[in-house]
Amino acid sequence: MKDLSLHVLDIAQNSIAAEAKVIQITLYFNRGNDYFELVVKDNGKGMEKDFLLRVTDPFTTTRITRKVGLGIPLLKRNAELTGGSFSIYSEPGAGTILTARFIPSHIDCLPLGDLAGTFALLICSYPKINFIIEIIVEKTRFCISTKEIVEAIEGVPLSNSSVYPLVKEFFNTNLEGLQITNLG
Amino acid sequence: MIKVKSLADLKKMRESLQAKVDLREKGEAAENLVQIKVAMATCGIASGAKVVMDYLLEELEKRGINAVVTQTGCMGYCYAEPTIEVKLPDADAIVFGYVDKKKADEIIEKYIKNGELVDGIIPVNYESIDDK
Numbered sequence A: 001m002k003d004l005s006l007h008v009l010d011i012a013q014n015s016i017a018a019e020a021k022v023i024q025i026t027l028y029f030n031r032g033n034d035y036f037e038l039v040v041k042d043n044g045k046g047m048e049k050d051f052l053l054r055v056t057d058p059f060t061t062t063r064i065t066r067k068v069g070l071g072i073p074l075l076k077r078n079a080e081l082t083g084g085s086f087s088i089y090s091e092p093g094a095g096t097i098l099t100a101r102f103i104p105s106h107i108d109c110l111p112l113g114d115l116a117g118t119f120a121l122l123i124c125s126y127p128k129i130n131f132i133i134e135i136i137v138e139k140t141r142f143c144i145s146t147k148e149i150v151e152a153i154e155g156v157p158l159s160n161s162s163v164y165p166l167v168k169e170f171f172n173t174n175l176e177g178l179q180i181t182n183l184g
Numbered sequence B: 001m002i003k004v005k006s007l008a009d010l011k012k013m014r015e016s017l018q019a020k021v022d023l024r025e026k027g028e029a030a031e032n033l034v035q036i037k038v039a040m041a042t043c044g045i046a047s048g049a050k051v052v053m054d055y056l057l058e059e060l061e062k063r064g065i066n067a068v069v070t071q072t073g074c075m076g077y078c079y080a081e082p083t084i085e086v087k088l089p090d091a092d093a094i095v096f097g098y099v100d101k102k103k104a105d106e107i108i109e110k111y112i113k114n115g116e117l118v119d120g121i122i123p124v125n126y127e128s129i130d131d132k
């Protein structure tokens, strides 16, 4: 993946495939300590323990048959390449929580990419899922959910093609406000 | 574009949105709409599916084409990602491979607007991605 927004989109697809009703995506920027965390938490069907082990350490299995690799190993590798870390916890029937920590000052750290587009695409494509998007930059917190957006545009379906550009603009404006157009 | 920063700003846009919804619902039953599915699995995302979906959503809206653009999972055409499936009213669904912005523009202008075929069609005999 060439940027973080693509990882976010890809990882969210796992939660969607796991039939999550609520997906919380948190971006946590800690500039003082030079790290950035992506946390994706869902209430989907979760994974059994032995399966989970294979997911986090896929290179010991034969599951990797594709050149581009799987979503989770790619994210893990990109986080660890920067000197960061990766963890995933899952509980069958309860959900999954995945954390990827990046060190922004590292030369291999991916750019953020179009986060606004990713959030808008997810929210507008999956109206039945409540996405909670939380962005924390030091002491400033921005949080918005699908529910709140649906309430604001009351009566207009998220799938309506005029909604996507608006929601994207909404995220862009807020991300600019938080001054996180770049990681480093 | 007006800055949309708060939920209140979004709310303000609601009226103009609602007007468009009403307009749309009058003439357009779902089967009369152009339906597009963008394959959004890891392969697709890694090779540019997100850019393509964003482009389609923005451009179809700007060009006044009533379409429904949705995401779908793996279509199994790793080699040809990004792939999109386009279903025009009264026509069979067609899958296009190696779609970038330029190709998407061509698909909109030639195929969607005029029904002219363009290069890049993946030859398949299947009903729809969801039926696979």
Ligand SMILES: Nc1ncnc2c1ncn2[C@@H]1O[C@H](COP(=O)(O)OP(=O)(O)O)[C@@H](O)[C@H]1O
Pocket (backbone or CB within 6 Å): A014, A015, A018, A042, A044, A045, A046, A047, A055, A070, A071, A072, A073, A095, A096, B042
């Ligand atoms: N949030 C999740 N909830 C439940 N299962 C998951 C979740 N994320 C990943 N998985 C499981 O782990 C597998 C591997 O995920 P991933 O590395 O993204 O590859 P892929 O999605 O292409 O299979 C998935 O197929 C799925 O079975």
Ligand code: FES
Pocket (backbone or CB within 6 Å): A066, B041, B043, B044, B074, B075, B076, B077, B078, B079, B081
């Ligand atoms: S594995 Fe699905 S497109 Fe490659």
Ligand SMILES: [Mg+2]
Pocket (backbone or CB within 6 Å): A010, A011, A013, A014, A070, A071, A072, B042
């Ligand atoms: Mg995946």
